[in-house]
Amino acid sequence: MVRGMATFPPVSPELLQRYDVPAPRYTSYPTAPSWNTEIGPAEYAAALKRAATRPDAPLSLYVHIPFCSERCGFCACNVVITRSREKADKYLGIVAREMDAVQEHLGARKTVSQIHWGGGTPTFLDERQIETLWNAITRRFTLAPGAEVAIEVDPVVTTRGQIDLLRKLGFNRMSLGVQDLDPTVQQAIDRVQSVEETRATLEHARALGFSGINFDLIYGLPFQTRETWARTLAQVLEMRPDRLAVYSFAHVPDVRPNQRRLPINGIPQGAEKLALFRMAWEAFMNAGYQQIGMDHFAAPTDELAQAQSRRALGRNFQGYTVQSANEVVAFGTSAISDIGGIYAQNPHSLPHYQDAVAAGNLAVDRGIRLSEDDVLRRGIISQLMCNFYVDLSAVPGLDAEFARLADLEKEGFLTLRGRTIELTPLGRIFVRNVATVFDAHLPQQAPRFSRAV
Numbered sequence: 001m002v003r004g005m006a007t008f009p010p011v012s013p014e015l016l017q018r019y020d021v022p023a024p025r026y027t028s029y030p031t032a033p034s035w036n037t038e039i040g041p042a043e044y045a046a047a048l049k050r051a052a053t054r055p056d057a058p059l060s061l062y063v064h065i066p067f068c069s070e071r072c073g074f075c076a077c078n079v080v081i082t083r084s085r086e087k088a089d090k091y092l093g094i095v096a097r098e099m100d101a102v103q104e105h106l107g108a109r110k111t112v113s114q115i116h117w118g119g120g121t122p123t124f125l126d127e128r129q130i131e132t133l134w135n136a137i138t139r140r141f142t143l144a145p146g147a148e149v150a151i152e153v154d155p156v157v158t159t160r161g162q163i164d165l166l167r168k169l170g171f172n173r174m175s176l177g178v179q180d181l182d183p184t185v186q187q188a189i190d191r192v193q194s195v196e197e198t199r200a201t202l203e204h205a206r207a208l209g210f211s212g213i214n215f216d217l218i219y220g221l222p223f224q225t226r227e228t229w230a231r232t233l234a235q236v237l238e239m240r241p242d243r244l245a246v247y248s249f250a251h252v253p254d255v256r257p258n259q260r261r262l263p264i265n266g267i268p269q270g271a272e273k274l275a276l277f278r279m280a281w282e283a284f285m286n287a288g289y290q291q292i293g294m295d296h297f298a299a300p301t302d303e304l305a306q307a308q309s310r311r312a313l314g315r316n317f318q319g320y321t322v323q324s325a326n327e328v329v330a331f332g333t334s335a336i337s338d339i340g341g342i343y344a345q346n347p348h349s350l351p352h353y354q355d356a357v358a359a360g361n362l363a364v365d366r367g368i369r370l371s372e373d374d375v376l377r378r379g380i381i382s383q384l385m386c387n388f389y390v391d392l393s394a395v396p397g398l399d400a401e402f403a404r405l406a407d408l409e410k411e412g413f414l415t416l417r418g419r420t421i422e423l424t425p426l427g428r429i430f431v432r433n434v435a436t437v438f439d440a441h442l443p444q445q446a447p448r449f450s451r452a453v
């Protein structure tokens with residue numbers, strides 16, 4: 001049998017208008033606008049103590065490295081622009097102190113099945129600093145066999161020596177910031193990165209044994225047209241990364257002043273922006289990738305795609321994962337722990353974070369305690385986001401939610417069989433909108449999310 005071409009489900013202008021509204025990305029539930037300052041160092045310490053009562057359960061460990069040597073024009077992340085090595089040295093010393101403070105409460109709970117270094121740009125750290133941070137972690141925590149050890153890299157600033165060292169230390173997953181390969185787009189976003197640099201980083205990492213190598217791309221950037229984007233997609237597919245994230249450009253110049261220098265008239269909007277996503281979707285699906293979540297794709301041989309086929313894909317703050325750890329302990333500025341029944345976030349500000357830890361305290365300044373209802377809804381939303389499916393046969397009630405789902409079934413977003421919900425290809429594009437049905441906090445939140453598509 002010859003398989004047909006995958007075509008993007010038709011989205012009428014009316015449907016797009018109804019559903020391309022601000023909606024959370026659901027990297028957490030409850031989402032950040034519901035967090036508050038009631039969670040501080042004392043609550044975090046108590047949560048760590050609760051977590052310590054399960055000494056054998058593996059943890060996921062995140063370290064945030066906020067530094068970048070330059071500010072890219074598109075970037076909406078929490079970063080510190082500097083060229084100072086000393087700043088990073090000081091930061092690494094503070095992160096190690098934070099690990100000590102956390103371990104005081106975690107006690108014998110030391111096994112980690114996932115490590116993730118995110119940023120900023122983790123490869124802002126030079127080789128000596130990479131080893132320092134690695135040693136700080138492995139002196140305090142024990143790596144489980146088969147652990148997933150991942151890092152985000154910017155190919156422009158990452159050397160072969162750094163990649164060799166990372167692999168030698170035990171890193172085995174890598175995510176490359178690519179965004180777009182067209183020179184005009186790259187100039188507009190102040191992120192000039194040749195195809196050769198990207199290819200060389202990918203091929204070197206792959207030759208050393210890194211797997212699950214991901215490219216981050218963004219659609220909706222200034223001066224992206226269907227022609228330029230088609231070329232970028234073809235070049236990306238020629239390199240065949242194992243995973244692809246295709247993010248909707250979050251244009252938030254009010255909160256990110258660096259975005260104010262973008263050429264506003266060149267930014268694709270509405271149907272034109274959706275057309276760019278459609279092109280990526282069709283290119284990746286027809287090249288054999290599987291859709292993992294709304295804007296992520298993985299090769300069928302990749303562990304994420306295989307887990308999704310078994311409806312066993314999971315997700316945490318670091319992204320999609322097959323690792324069993326369901327609690328995250330996180331270090332550094334803005335880092336979010338998900339442990340002992342709470343979300344706990346460190347301050348965004350580098351001085352606030354450093355001062356708190358230097359004074360011998362935990363630095364957490366906001367978060368939320370999850371109720372039983374939150375935990376139930378978080379599980380449902382996670383199933384929808386990861387596996388496009390959830391079976392609620394064992395969950396009573398939710399009558400109002402099922403009534404709303406019946407409406408979404410009429411829109412063609414999902415199929416209801418008894419109390420199982422399965423998203424259609426169209427519903428997978430609008431999965432954030434479907435997830436909002438189960439979000440009990442949304443009605444009380446002031447809208448401040450990016451658009452759903």
Ligand SMILES: C[S@@+](CC[C@H](N)C(=O)[O-])C[C@H]1O[C@@H](n2cnc3c(N)ncnc32)[C@H](O)[C@@H]1O
Pocket residue numbers: 068074075076077118119120121152153154155176177178179216217218247248249250251
């Ligand atoms: C912290 S960065 C990755 C590491 C590294 N600094 C780099 O730029 O290659 C994480 C990712 O967030 C995404 N990102 C950043 N700003 C964004 C925005 N305004 N809209 C959508 N995605 C964005 C990019 O795809 C980027 O690769």
